Amino acid sequence: MTKTAHDFAKASAKALGDRQSRAILHKAIGHIRVLRQRSVNAMPDFAERQARAVAVRDNTLAKLPELLEKLEASVTAVGGRVHYAETAASAASLVTAILSERGAKLVVKGKSMVSEEMGLNEVLEAAGIEAVETDLGEYIIQLAGQRPSHILAPALHVSKEQVSDLFARKFGRTSTDIPEMTRIARDSLRQKFLAADAGITGCNIAIAETGTVTVLENEGNIRLSGSCPPIHIALMTLEKVVETLADAAVVLDILPPAATGQTLPVHLSFFTGARREGERDGPQEMHLVILDNGRSDILADPKLRSILRCIRCGACLNVCPVYQSVGGHAYGTVYPGPMGSVISPLLKDNPGDPRQPFACTHCAACSEACPAGIDHPALLQELRRRVSETETDLPVAAFSLLARHPLLFGGAAAVGRLFDPKLREVAAVAPDAPVGRFLRCREFPGLARPFSRRFKALARRLKRLQGGRA
């Protein structure tokens, strides 16, 4: 582990100390959980939808280079331009160069996790370009100088009251009535949309055969960001492509129900190229930036490539006991929760804590919830194997060695039973040792006389009882 690596254990312990944030997170996740359950229950064919979506995602992974070429040709044919970036940093410079060359000073942004991955806002700011987030949650986060804590709901960890205080500070005008608060944000944002030199959006699904960037949202800000300013720059990671419009429909069948419990989002936009001759509106320029950032290597790795099926619905976050307890910020990465614990360590920039795959209770709620059929527990297991290969795990090695010798194994337990059956001494002497850490919130029942020593007498007694009954 390098000195600069993120430490999830420390960050999560700190996050757990913040009772207020925990309560907010708890309430919000409970709400999403109910919505999702209601929606999935109302879809008797959810499993079939899921199977179709997995097939579409696997088709993408099987033919990725071909589909990207096709996508590039289609985007070019409808007047757009495609740019490839190998790293997050090079993608951010690329976007900044497009904007600087055109003298852009103000950019509106629709919610994009890829933009977070690029650290784009900081790079734009350094280049003297003002970037304004227009998704309400993302706008709140930007005003507060924070980072998103959830891939779908960036301000999941912020309460209505906190937003109200924030608005009072930033706008000198506030409310605790949600429609009124939204109006306050809109008054500020509407001016930005109209004045913006460019709009940056993400991309949920890119359609190779038509060159279409598909985006799902509930607020309409992404549609405005991609259609109102004279330049539209869409950001995607390379695995977001699907082959056909019909394939996109298959993904759309599963994404909103898994994500927010909706059948369809309020706005579903299909951006296909720039304004054509004779058209009255739409951007004059359209750019599609395709980021790799380690994903080609993941694709080439047969044991891990299935993580690229991910459609970023956030379902695995919403059911993960660890994510639900510690929240998204503790991960120190753009992508938190189960999908993040798999993908973050594999990304070239900001991989987070190298031990992140260990921060898992192996409960498999993630794979059960995943609409794309990703087996997160198996992928995390593979990542743990790769990390463990490079280190010496003394307690585990010692325990495994003992377990190879029943006499030693039983002997060690007997010594413990004799001197410190409830492990109180160990916990007192070494509160930070494994046993001590486990016992902080637990009263250990104690090492007992082994079952194997009781078995013979028990079996005899039971046999007698059984004989008596017969």
Add this chain to the structure above:
Amino acid sequence: MEAFLFIPCLVEHVLPHVGEATTAVLVRAGVTPTLPKGQTCCGQFAYKRGRADLVRPLARRFVEIFQDAPAVVCPSGSCTAMVRRYPSLFAEDDPFREQAAQVAAKTFELGQFLVERLGLTDLGARCDLTAALHGSCQTTRVLGAGSATEALLAKVAGLTLVPLARPERCCGFGGAFSIDYPEASEAIVAEKIDDIVASGAEAVITAEPSCLLNIASAMAKRDLPIRALHLAEVLAGEGI
């Protein structure tokens, strides 16, 4: 019928009464339990740390001990799931893989054995309690034996099951997780206990010894008057 008892190390040294109840339940089901010598640990701890290399020698020991068993019965979903995984730890062309597969195929979690193998759900057990079921993640999602637990409990006379608000939710143990991330583990088990308390149950029942230890010891620290019982204890009733 005869069955070999596969007793997890946690049951052997910390929860021996779960082993006793398992024995009693098997006898009640007409099975003659045998306890083969030399059992230690299935290697789950090392496996979840990513150290399959340390599990392989333990898997070889296990297969040797149990290869002649007509059936292997274990009062733990997670240890059973570990044994079921053994074949995958050996290369396709390793002849041991087939041996491991044969033992894995005849290894069952207690509830699974009774329901799927013996076709029994009603053991004539009686247990006058209002209880909540904690369907352990390893038993339900990983091993797929959750419905067996439920079917068996449904036939216990006197037992009233009350639902938990989030029945599918993990208890936060996760083996080494509870040691590596004690604060997160504590927060998760605290929520589990809150759900149990809110359910109004007098007891919580689970088919997994590690969840049992985790929940019971965290409840004991809080001095809560709620009992934590293994499925086998409920099924054994007054049998031992």
